[in-house]
Amino acid sequence: MRVTVELTYDMSKALGTDHFEVEDVATVKELIAKARERVGPTFEEHTRLAAVAVNGVLTSHAKGLGTRLADGDRVSFVKAAAGG
Amino acid sequence: MIKGYAGRVLEVDLTKQTFVFKPLDEDIARLYVGGKGYATRLLYDETEAGIDPLGPDNLLIFATGPLNGSVAPQSNRFSVVTKSPLTGGIGNATCGGSFSLGMKKAGIDVLVVRGRSEKPVRLEIDGDESQVSFLDASDLWGKGTYETQESLGKKKYHAVIGQAGENLVRFAGIVSNERIAGRTGTGAVMGSKKLKAISVRGKRKLEMEDPEAFKEYTKHIRELFRDHPMLGQKLKDFGTGGIVMTTNGRNILPTRNFQRGHFDGAIKLSGEWMHDHELTGVKSSCIHCPVTCGRDVEVEGKGRVKGPEYETLAMLGSNLEIGDIKKVNEWNYLADDYGMDSISLGVVLSFAMELSDKGMLDSKLKFGDPSGVSELIGDIAHRRGLGDDLAEGVKRMSQAFGGHEFAMHVKGLELSAYDPRGSYAQGVEYATTNRGGDHTQGASMYMESTGPLTIDPHSLKLKAELPVMQQNLMCTINSMVLCMFTTYGMIPKQVHGMSPSSYAHKLAVMAFENSGPALRFIIKKRPKGKPMLWFEKWLTYITGQTFSTGHIQEIGARIFNLERMYNLREGLTGQDDTLPPRLLHEPTFKHLQSGHPLDKLLPRYYDLRGWDQDGVPLRDTLEELRVAV
Numbered sequence A: 001m002r003v004t005v006e007l008t009y010d011m012s013k014a015l016g017t018d019h020f021e022v023e024d025v026a027t028v029k030e031l032i033a034k035a036r037e038r039v040g041p042t043f044e045e046h047t048r049l050a051a052v053a054v055n056g057v058l059t060s061h062a063k064g065l066g067t068r069l070a071d072g073d074r075v076s077f078v079k080a081a082a083g084g
Numbered sequence B: 001m002i003k004g005y006a007g008r009v010l011e012v013d014l015t016k017q018t019f020v021f022k023p024l025d026e027d028i029a030r031l032y033v034g035g036k037g038y039a040t041r042l043l044y045d046e047t048e049a050g051i052d053p054l055g056p057d058n059l060l061i062f063a064t065g066p067l068n069g070s071v072a073p074q075s076n077r078f079s080v081v082t083k084s085p086l087t088g089g090i091g092n093a094t095c096g097g098s099f100s101l102g103m104k105k106a107g108i109d110v111l112v113v114r115g116r117s118e119k120p121v122r123l124e125i126d127g128d129e130s131q132v133s134f135l136d137a138s139d140l141w142g143k144g145t146y147e148t149q150e151s152l153g154k155k156k157y158h159a160v161i162g163q164a165g166e167n168l169v170r171f172a173g174i175v176s177n178e179r180i181a182g183r184t185g186t187g188a189v190m191g192s193k194k195l196k197a198i199s200v201r202g203k204r205k206l207e208m209e210d211p212e213a214f215k216e217y218t219k220h221i222r223e224l225f226r227d228h229p230m231l232g233q234k235l236k237d238f239g240t241g242g243i244v245m246t247t248n249g250r251n252i253l254p255t256r257n258f259q260r261g262h263f264d265g266a267i268k269l270s271g272e273w274m275h276d277h278e279l280t281g282v283k284s285s286c287i288h289c290p291v292t293c294g295r296d297v298e299v300e301g302k303g304r305v306k307g308p309e310y311e312t313l314a315m316l317g318s319n320l321e322i323g324d325i326k327k328v329n330e331w332n333y334l335a336d337d338y339g340m341d342s343i344s345l346g347v348v349l350s351f352a353m354e355l356s357d358k359g360m361l362d363s364k365l366k367f368g369d370p371s372g373v374s375e376l377i378g379d380i381a382h383r384r385g386l387g388d389d390l391a392e393g394v395k396r397m398s399q400a401f402g403g404h405e406f407a408m409h410v411k412g413l414e415l416s417a418y419d420p421r422g423s424y425a426q427g428v429e430y431a432t433t434n435r436g437g438d439h440t441q442g443a444s445m446y447m448e449s450t451g452p453l454t455i456d457p458h459s460l461k462l463k464a465e466l467p468v469m470q471q472n473l474m475c476t477i478n479s480m481v482l483c484m485f486t487t488y489g490m491i492p493k494q495v496h497g498m499s500p501s502s503y504a505h506k507l508a509v510m511a512f513e514n515s516g517p518a519l520r521f522i523i524k525k526r527p528k529g530k531p532m533l534w535f536e537k538w539l540t541y542i543t544g545q546t547f548s549t550g551h552i553q554e555i556g557a558r559i560f561n562l563e564r565m566y567n568l569r570e571g572l573t574g575q576d577d578t579l580p581p582r583l584l585h586e587p588t589f590k591h592l593q594s595g596h597p598l599d600k601l602l603p604r605y606y607d608l609r610g611w612d613q614d615g616v617p618l619r620d621t622l623e624e625l626r627v628a629v
Helices: A009-015 A028-039 A043-047 B026-032 B035-046 B099-105 B145-152 B183-192 B211-226 B229-238 B240-249 B271-277 B310-315 B325-338 B342-357 B373-382 B386-390 B394-401 B424-432 B445-450 B465-480 B484-490 B503-513 B516-525 B534-543 B549-569 B581-585 B598-609 B619-625
Strands: A002-006 A019-023 A050-054 A074-079 B008-013 B018-023 B060-063 B078-083 B090-095 B110-114 B121-126 B131-136 B157-160 B174-176 B179-181 B195-201 B279-284 B294-299 B303-306
Touching: A002 A028, A009 A028, A009 A043, A009 B271, A019 A028, A028 A043, A028 A050, A074 B240, B026 B035, B026 B549, B035 B060, B035 B078, B035 B090, B035 B110, B035 B465, B035 B549, B060 B183, B078 B099, B078 B179, B078 B183, B090 B174, B090 B183, B090 B549, B099 B157, B099 B195, B145 B157, B145 B195, B145 B325, B174 B183, B179 B183, B211 B229, B211 B534, B229 B240, B229 B271, B229 B484, B240 B271, B240 B310, B240 B445, B271 B279, B271 B294, B271 B325, B279 B303, B294 B325, B303 B325, B310 B325, B310 B342, B325 B342, B325 B373, B342 B373, B342 B386, B342 B394, B373 B386, B386 B394, B424 B445, B424 B465, B424 B598, B465 B484, B465 B516, B465 B534, B465 B549, B465 B598, B484 B534, B516 B549, B516 B598, B534 B549, B549 B598, B549 B619
Parallel strands: A002 A074, B008 B110, B121 B195
Antiparallel strands: A002 A019, A050 A074, B008 B018, B060 B078, B060 B110, B078 B090, B090 B179, B121 B131, B157 B174, B157 B195, B174 B179, B279 B294, B294 B303
C-alpha cells in the first residue's frame, strides 16, 4: 500500500521535493510518525500550524489521527490562507 | 449633507454631450450607504425593464461611499454598477487603484453615464470648476489600458478600458492603475458607449463628523492589521497566491475545467514560489492600504508588470493544467492590458479546451499545452476568429457548441476559483448571488476550507446561514466601499496562533459549528447596538450615524433584495439559482458519491431570506427592509 504525502511550501524547500511516498501505513497517526522521521527535527516547527487532510478532507472532520488510509490516498499538510 | 459624502451626483449624457451636477439623495444614502447600494437603487429606478445592456439606454454608474477619500485602510475602491451584458441581470464590480480617491477629491460621490457617443470619446472632469470636457479619443482607441493611462498623464485619476471593452467582449472590465473592476462585463458597457476613459481631478477634502476619533481609531486599526497574521504577514508576503497550496490540499483548486480539485504542479503556481522565484521585490498597493497584496513580476518584452492574483493563477494555471508560472504572468499581463476579467478568461479557455478534447470544437487547444493561448487572448480582445466565440462567455458558447453540463458559470458569470464541492456554503453563494457565480459577494470558503477556523465543508450545518450573512455583509462592504480583505481581520490573531490539533482549536471549531441559533437570530432580528467592528466605527465616526452588526446586516439585506428584484424584473428566476451540472453530479471527493447538495440547502436559504420557494422575496420582507419596487 502506498500513500502520497504532500508538504507545505517551507517543508518542500527544506526537503527539495513537494511530496514523497510512504508505504504500509494504516492510519494517519502511523503516517505522521513516518513523515516525522523523513522530515527530521524541523517537522514540528513546520507543521505546528498545519492541519492534515486526507484526499482533501481534514482529519478533524474524519476520525482524527485514527483516520484509516488506503492505497493511493493523498495526505496533505495545509495551512490557513486567504485569497481574493 | 451627511458627513462623509461630497454631496454631488454627476450625470453625463454622451449622446447629447451634456452634463449636470445634482445633489446626492440623502434618503438613498441613508438606506443604501453608497457604492454598490446607491448605484443599484439608481439603476433600478432610472432604467426600463428589458433594455439592451450594450445599448444607449443602459446606465454605467461609478459610485463611491462614505469611507472613500479617507485614510482608512483598504478604502480606496469604487463600485461600478450596470446591466450586465454577460448575465442580463445586475452587473457590478469593485476596483482598487486610485479613481475612487479622485472622485471624492473632485467632489463627486456618484457618476452616472448615459447614452452613447458617435465617436470614441473621453471625459475630463474638473471637480473644482464643476466642468466636464468631452474630448475626442480616436487617438487612444485601439490602445491597451497601460498605454492609455500613461498617455493621460499622472496629474489626474483615471478609469479606462482596453481593446476588450472597445470590442464588446462580454467579460471586459474597467481599469484604474493596475487594478480592474473585472466581473460581469462593465468594460463592454463602457465600450458600447464609445467611452474610452474618464479622468477626474479636484482638491476637495473629506469632511467627517468626528475626525479626531476617526484618526485615533484608524491609527490603532492600522497597527492591528500590520500585526495580523493574515493581513500583515501572509497576504503581505505572498499575496493572494499564498492560498494555492491550501486550496490544492483541500481539493478545491479548479483543475482541468473543474474536472478535479487538485493539481500536481500547484506548488509552482503558489504565492510562496512566486516570492522565491518570480517577484522583482516591488510591491504595489491601493492608496492607504497596509496590506500591499500586489506584487510585480518580469514579463519578457514587457518589463516589470503586475503579477497574477490567486484567481488568475488558478484559472489560467491549474484550470488549464498549465504549471508554467511565466506563461500565467504573461497571460495575466495581457488580460489586464486588453482590459478583461482573468477569471472569465480562464474559464472560457478551459471550456474551449474541453470542447476540443471531446471533439466538439475544431481547434488545437489542449489542456496542459500553452501553445497558441497568448495569440488567442489577443483574438478574444479583438474578436477575431475563434476569439470572437470565446468573447461571448461560456454560457453563450455552450449554447452554440454544446457542453452545457461542463459550462462552468452561474447566470452567465464564469465561476471563481473555489470548487464548491469542497465548500458547500460557497456553492450556495455561487448559486444565489445576484450577479452570478462569484466569490467576492460572499466568501464562505474562508470559514469552510481555507481560513484558520474551518467548519466541516461537507456537513449541511450553517450552509444556508453563512451565505445569507456573508452576502449581506459583502453588499454593505461594497457600498462603503471597502476591500473584502478587511473581513479577514475579523478572525483575531490569537485564533491564527492555535495549532489545529490543539484542544483550544477543537473547542473553537465546535463553538462555531453550533452557532446556528445565534446566526439565525442575527439574520432574522438584525439587533441594533453599538458599533464594534472597525468598519462600523469608521462609518459612525465619519457620518455621525450609528452602525452596528445589525445595521450592516439590514443594509446588506436591503441591497441584496433590491438586486434580486432587479434580476426578476429582467427575466431571471429562481431557476437560475443553480450550479453547473458537473458540480451537482460529478463527485471529486473519494468518500462522496455525488457533487454539491444544492437541492437540500436552497429551500433553507430561501426561507432564511424571507423568500418564497421560487426565490422571490415576500412582500413582507420587502416592506420590512424598506425596499421600494
